[in-house]
Amino acid sequence: MDRSTQIKAMASETRMSILRLLAEPNRYFGHQWSADPMEFGVCMTMIAEALAVAQPTASRHLDILRQAGFITVRKYQKWSYCKRDENVIRDYLEWLGRQLSV
Template sequence: MQVLRLLAEPERHFGHQWSADAVEFGVCMTMITEELGVAQPTASKHLDILKQAGFITVRRHQKRSYCKRDEQAITNYLNWLQQELSLQSES
């Protein structure tokens, strides 16, 4: 959740990124790792889970990987979750 919150406002949290525009291109995994204050393998594992879930996209540029929220996938999931919770409360 913390990663998704950070990536929701890339200009606020990662405006100092110089290698690519954080809003348009995404945020460098190294910067996300630093912001989280965790080891690189830990951050990579969590980012991979978010990627597999479809909540972020990852693209490579030169030697770096950049992460960006997939807003449509997040919206779709939230809509699905709301619908499922509504159906369960009707039962």
């Protein structure tokens, strides 16, 4: 995994907010009717609404998170759904911890 891409992804409060929201999809997106947010992921449109940003802005942030491997994006019908990749996030945090150790 490209660590510089991951560091860039984490260097944005908006992207950190997205990851926090996606950590508890049922809490923040339980009203999503098109698919189970926990199992399938959260629709990009709903993420944009939760952040109070335009969809293209949200899409740019989500694409950076996808490139870093922190989320997966699955298309279904006309929507795209995002879900955290917990294994990649855990690996990054462990790597970061090792880098910061004395």
